[in-house]
Amino acid sequence: MNDTSGWASPGSEPSDSQGSGIPRPADSAGSDAKWSKQQPPAGQWTPPTAPGSGPVPPPVQSGWGNQPQWSGDWGRPPAAKPGVIPLRPLGVGEILDGAVSTLREHWRTVLGVTITVAVISQIADILIQRYLLPRAPEIDPDASPEEALGQTVDAMQSSMIAMVPTLLITLVATIVSTALLTIVVSRSVLGRPVTLADAWNEARPRLLKLLGLTLLITVMTAGAIAVGALPGALLGSGALGVVGGFAGGLVGIWLWVRYALASPALMLERAGITQSMRRSAKLVRGAWWRTFGILLLVLVLTAIVSMIIGMPFGLLAYAADGDGLGGLFSGSTPDFGWPFLIITGIGAVIASAITYPISAGVTVLLYVDQRIRREALDLELARAAGVPGHDSPASGADTSRG
Structure with missing residues (x-):
């Protein structure tokens, strides 16, 4: 037996039989995985002519150089696909496609989650910006250099203070949407429907x-970033602070990637906080660069989508409030009113409704992919989805679990 946690899909409680994975020979070298006592049933692929058995391999063609082939890998039937992804190790494109497919196939539930969370968070942010935060100090163009420097520092401090409530609201919105969307994506992998009430x-x-x-x-x-920049701040050395902050930033990125899969592990395996972090570190080990590349790609894509959606709403907000588009180039600090806040809030809601599902979906599917590669989770998922030929060895024909 190994020490890996089993797939605890929504709607089921973890059991002893879920705790055993079946590592692949290619992944056993150099890892701490062990062979499970329960092996997948041998030779139980349903004949292609049986009802519901899936794709039929192409017929053998006679002639010089023609060889019989399956539509998938050589000598193997195509992977089962009960939901949005095929149950086998995934490529980057398949992970992105699975996230988009989840948004497309479960759009009512996904948009219900993202729009509800985004609207509530945007309303809270608008009210805080309008009534609780102080106005940003203006910089006097006729001020002396010393006075201008002091006014600039005050403006920067005011901007940083104004960012704190927004960051907290964004953090809470991200947590709620991540939790709900993780449930939706996990159900979509098995090809099962899910409602907003079920996810909640x-x-x-x-x-x-x-x-x-x-x-x-x-x-x-x-x-990590603060510790790296601390020596330069204490010694008053700007160069040392920049070098230390850069080194601390690298450590921070390494930690971010190392624990990137902790959230789906916590939600789907019903693990504790420290156990989820250990699970993420174990799954990412040996695949750090691949995980980093996929996460960075998704971060760039979602940033581009947010910018494309947000720019027209931002221009419209400037045109509808204050001095119009001319205020963008006047150099003065605009006094934004309700029209600006409402229009930009609508743009933020639309952007969040699209980017939240993609970001959360990629993280969950990356977690599933790593478990398929290391622990043969595809066999457990196939049994849970009721794929023919993947009945549980213990029960013989029970495929309703999970």
């Missing part, structure tokens, strides 16, 4: 732990 009931007991996990990883990442 499954995710609600894990929200506090997910909040603690997110805060802990955030503090660790920010702490």
